[in-house]
Amino acid sequence: MPDHEGLYILMLSIHGRICGTPELGVDADTGGQVGYVLDEMRALARDPRVARIDLLTRRFSDPATHPIYGEARESLGSGARIIRLSAGPSQKYLQKERLWDYLDTFVDGALQFIRSENRIPDIIHSHYADAGYVGVRLSRLLGIPLIHTGHSLGRDKRERLIAAGRKAESIDRQFRFSRRIAAEEAVLSEASAILTSTRQEVDKQYALYENAAQAHFVVLPPGVDLRRFSRPGRQRSSPLLPSLRRFLEAPRKPAILAIARPDERKNFQRLVEAYATAPDLREQANLILVMGQRDRFEQIPHGARGVIESVLRTVDDYDLYGQVALPKHHEPEEIPEYYRYAAIYKGVFVNPALTEPFGLTLLEAAASGLPVVATRHGGPQDIIRYCRNGILVDPLNIGEMQDALRQMLFDRRRWQRASRAGLMGVRRVYSWEAHARRYLAEVERILRRQRKQLRRESAARQGVRRALPTADHLLISDIDNTLIGDPAGLAALIEWLGEHPRVAFGVATGRNLKQTMEVLAAHQVPRPDICITDVGTRIVYGNTLHEDQDWAAHLHYRWWREGVLQTLAEIPGLRLQEKPAQSTFKVSYYVDPKRPPTAKDLQQRLHQQRIAAHVVLSHTRYLDVLPIRASKGHAIRFLAFRWGLPLHAVLTAGDSGNDADMMGGEICGVVVGNHSPELHGLRDRHHIYFASACHAWGILEGIQHYHFSGDLHV
Known part of the structure; x- marks a missing residue:
C-alpha cells in the first residue's frame, strides 16, 4: 500500500440525488447506481487498509429537492464522506443528459477540492460515462491511476432502444449518445482497470467499442446487504397487507413483483401486457409494480411520466383494477418487505429490462428467498448461473415471459428449489465484504505496477516532485539562456526547489516536447511538473507526459494553419523552419536579418485573410505564428485558473521576446540579466523585475525579490 496512513480512494458519481439515505427511485437518475456506489463505499471504508474514501458528486439547492443536496459535505462514518461540488445552475437539479456542458467546471x-485537502488520492474511481469524462481528465492532470465502472453503456443501450422501436435521431437527441460514447471510448483507452459486474458485460456490451481491445477488464460483481434483505422465516403475514388492500381484491394471492424506476428501458409496459393477456396469470396472481416515488403527475419528469401513463392506460384498457398495485410512495425500509411479502405468498420477482448491466434487485430477491424471471440481456446471466434461482427470457417476447411466469408460479416444487438455491448462492458468491477484498487486491496490483514504472524512470525522471496538486506557488521558466546557461546557478535553483515542495515547477519553451525532454535530461534537470512547449501551444503534465486536451481544444478557435502557410508563402525574408519545429498549432520561420519583415505587417496580412493568429518574433531571427488564443502567457493563466492559483502566486522567468507575455499583470515576472534587447520595453511594467544576475542565478534573485513561496510582498 502507499504508506502507513492507508489508502485514499476518490470516487466520482455525478448525476442523481446522492445522500447517506438515498431517495432511490425518486427519479430516473437516482436508481441502482446510487445504491451500488454507497454500499461499495461503506464496504471499502470498513476495510482497515482504507484510511479515507470521498465521493464527489454535484451540489444543488433546488427548492423542489431535499436541503441535504445543497450541503457541501456529508459524513457517512468510518472515514467515508460525500463531497458536493458546484457545476451548472446551483439552484436547479439537472438530469444527467443536461450535465455534459458543465463537466469541465x-x-x-474537483482540482480545487483536492488542493484544499492537502493529500493526493491514491486511486480515482469513476462511475458511469459522465464521471468517466471527469475521471480521465483528473487522471491526466494528477497522474493518478483511474478505475471505472460503467453501470450501463451507451452503445448497448442505443441498440436496445432502437430494437424496441425508437428512432435513432430521437434517442440521440434525448440521451446525448455521441458525447456519452466518446467519453466511454476515452475511459477504455486510459483507465488502469474497467470493473464490470459480469463476463457478459465484457464479451457483449464492451465488445461494441473500438478501444475495448486495449482495456483491462476485471469482473467484480457487487454484493447485497444481507442485513437488510433476508427470507421471511416463519412469517405468515406481511406488514404491507393493509396498504396493498387499497389496490388488490385478494392481496394474499401470489405476487408478480417488479421494482425499478419508471424508465422505458425497464420495459414495464411489456410486463403489464404479458400479465393482462394471460387469463390464468390474472386469475391466480396479482401484479405489483413499485416504480419509484411520485406525488402530483405534472411534477414527474417527462420520460418517467410517459412510462407511468402507458402502464395506467393498459390497466384501464384491460380492466385490471383489483389485480394490479401501483403504490405512489415507499420508505427505504419497505423495499425489503416487498420481497418478503412476495416470498411469503409464493410469488416471483421479475426484471423485464431491455438490458440490465448487472441486476442488483435479483440479488435482493435471492437473499429474500424469492425466485426470479429476468431479462437474458446483461448481468442476470451470471446471477442465474451462480444462484440457479430463476429463468432468463427475451424481454421483447411476451409469450416467453408468460411461460416463465407460469413455470415459477404454478410448479411449487420448482419454486421451492429456486428459493433455496437463491439463498445459498447469494451468500456464497455475492457479499460486499468479498467485493471489497477483491477490489483492494486489484488496487494494490495497479499501485505496484505504477511504482515499478516509476523506478524504471531515468535519473531525470526520478527527480519528479508531484507537487502540482498540493502546490500553492508555481514557478515557470524559459529554458534556453534562462534556466540553463550557468551550471552552478541551475544546481542552486534545483536545490531551492527541493527545499520548497509546495512550489510546483514548470518550463515554457519554444522547443517541441521531444527536444524539451532531451535538453532537460542533458542538463540533469528533474522532470518538471508542467511542460509548456511549442511556444505555448502544448501543455503536458508530469511524469506520464499527459497532454491537456482541453487546452488543445481551446486553441482550435478560428485557427487555419493552411491559411497561414498560403498567406506567408511569398513574403521576402521568411523561410520555413525544418519539420520538427512545426506542429499542429505552430508555424515557424527563420527570419533573414538583412531584410526582416515586421511583426505588425505580418499580423496585418493574416488579419486581411481573416486568420485569427498572432506573430511572435524572438532573438530577431525566429518567428512563430500561433493561434489567437495561444501563447506562453495564455497557457500559464489557463493553468493558474485550472489549479486554483492566484496569479500573484505564479512567478515566470525569461530572457527573450517570446517570453514577454508570460509577464505583467498580477504575475511575478523576472527578466534575467542576460536578456535580449526585445525586453527593454518592459522595464516600467508592473510586477516585472529586471535581475542583475544571469541565467538561473537571475531566477533566484527574482525569487528573493518577491519573497516567493513565503508572504508575497507585491
Missing part, C-alpha cells in the same frame, strides 16, 4: 472544482 466539475473538473476544476
Whole structure:
C-alpha cells in the first residue's frame, strides 16, 4: 500500500440525488447506481487498509429537492464522506443528459477540492460515462491511476432502444449518445482497470467499442446487504397487507413483483401486457409494480411520466383494477418487505429490462428467498448461473415471459428449489465484504505496477516532485539562456526547489516536447511538473507526459494553419523552419536579418485573410505564428485558473521576446540579466523585475525579490 496512513480512494458519481439515505427511485437518475456506489463505499471504508474514501458528486439547492443536496459535505462514518461540488445552475437539479456542458467546471472544482485537502488520492474511481469524462481528465492532470465502472453503456443501450422501436435521431437527441460514447471510448483507452459486474458485460456490451481491445477488464460483481434483505422465516403475514388492500381484491394471492424506476428501458409496459393477456396469470396472481416515488403527475419528469401513463392506460384498457398495485410512495425500509411479502405468498420477482448491466434487485430477491424471471440481456446471466434461482427470457417476447411466469408460479416444487438455491448462492458468491477484498487486491496490483514504472524512470525522471496538486506557488521558466546557461546557478535553483515542495515547477519553451525532454535530461534537470512547449501551444503534465486536451481544444478557435502557410508563402525574408519545429498549432520561420519583415505587417496580412493568429518574433531571427488564443502567457493563466492559483502566486522567468507575455499583470515576472534587447520595453511594467544576475542565478534573485513561496510582498 502507499504508506502507513492507508489508502485514499476518490470516487466520482455525478448525476442523481446522492445522500447517506438515498431517495432511490425518486427519479430516473437516482436508481441502482446510487445504491451500488454507497454500499461499495461503506464496504471499502470498513476495510482497515482504507484510511479515507470521498465521493464527489454535484451540489444543488433546488427548492423542489431535499436541503441535504445543497450541503457541501456529508459524513457517512468510518472515514467515508460525500463531497458536493458546484457545476451548472446551483439552484436547479439537472438530469444527467443536461450535465455534459458543465463537466469541465466539475473538473476544476474537483482540482480545487483536492488542493484544499492537502493529500493526493491514491486511486480515482469513476462511475458511469459522465464521471468517466471527469475521471480521465483528473487522471491526466494528477497522474493518478483511474478505475471505472460503467453501470450501463451507451452503445448497448442505443441498440436496445432502437430494437424496441425508437428512432435513432430521437434517442440521440434525448440521451446525448455521441458525447456519452466518446467519453466511454476515452475511459477504455486510459483507465488502469474497467470493473464490470459480469463476463457478459465484457464479451457483449464492451465488445461494441473500438478501444475495448486495449482495456483491462476485471469482473467484480457487487454484493447485497444481507442485513437488510433476508427470507421471511416463519412469517405468515406481511406488514404491507393493509396498504396493498387499497389496490388488490385478494392481496394474499401470489405476487408478480417488479421494482425499478419508471424508465422505458425497464420495459414495464411489456410486463403489464404479458400479465393482462394471460387469463390464468390474472386469475391466480396479482401484479405489483413499485416504480419509484411520485406525488402530483405534472411534477414527474417527462420520460418517467410517459412510462407511468402507458402502464395506467393498459390497466384501464384491460380492466385490471383489483389485480394490479401501483403504490405512489415507499420508505427505504419497505423495499425489503416487498420481497418478503412476495416470498411469503409464493410469488416471483421479475426484471423485464431491455438490458440490465448487472441486476442488483435479483440479488435482493435471492437473499429474500424469492425466485426470479429476468431479462437474458446483461448481468442476470451470471446471477442465474451462480444462484440457479430463476429463468432468463427475451424481454421483447411476451409469450416467453408468460411461460416463465407460469413455470415459477404454478410448479411449487420448482419454486421451492429456486428459493433455496437463491439463498445459498447469494451468500456464497455475492457479499460486499468479498467485493471489497477483491477490489483492494486489484488496487494494490495497479499501485505496484505504477511504482515499478516509476523506478524504471531515468535519473531525470526520478527527480519528479508531484507537487502540482498540493502546490500553492508555481514557478515557470524559459529554458534556453534562462534556466540553463550557468551550471552552478541551475544546481542552486534545483536545490531551492527541493527545499520548497509546495512550489510546483514548470518550463515554457519554444522547443517541441521531444527536444524539451532531451535538453532537460542533458542538463540533469528533474522532470518538471508542467511542460509548456511549442511556444505555448502544448501543455503536458508530469511524469506520464499527459497532454491537456482541453487546452488543445481551446486553441482550435478560428485557427487555419493552411491559411497561414498560403498567406506567408511569398513574403521576402521568411523561410520555413525544418519539420520538427512545426506542429499542429505552430508555424515557424527563420527570419533573414538583412531584410526582416515586421511583426505588425505580418499580423496585418493574416488579419486581411481573416486568420485569427498572432506573430511572435524572438532573438530577431525566429518567428512563430500561433493561434489567437495561444501563447506562453495564455497557457500559464489557463493553468493558474485550472489549479486554483492566484496569479500573484505564479512567478515566470525569461530572457527573450517570446517570453514577454508570460509577464505583467498580477504575475511575478523576472527578466534575467542576460536578456535580449526585445525586453527593454518592459522595464516600467508592473510586477516585472529586471535581475542583475544571469541565467538561473537571475531566477533566484527574482525569487528573493518577491519573497516567493513565503508572504508575497507585491
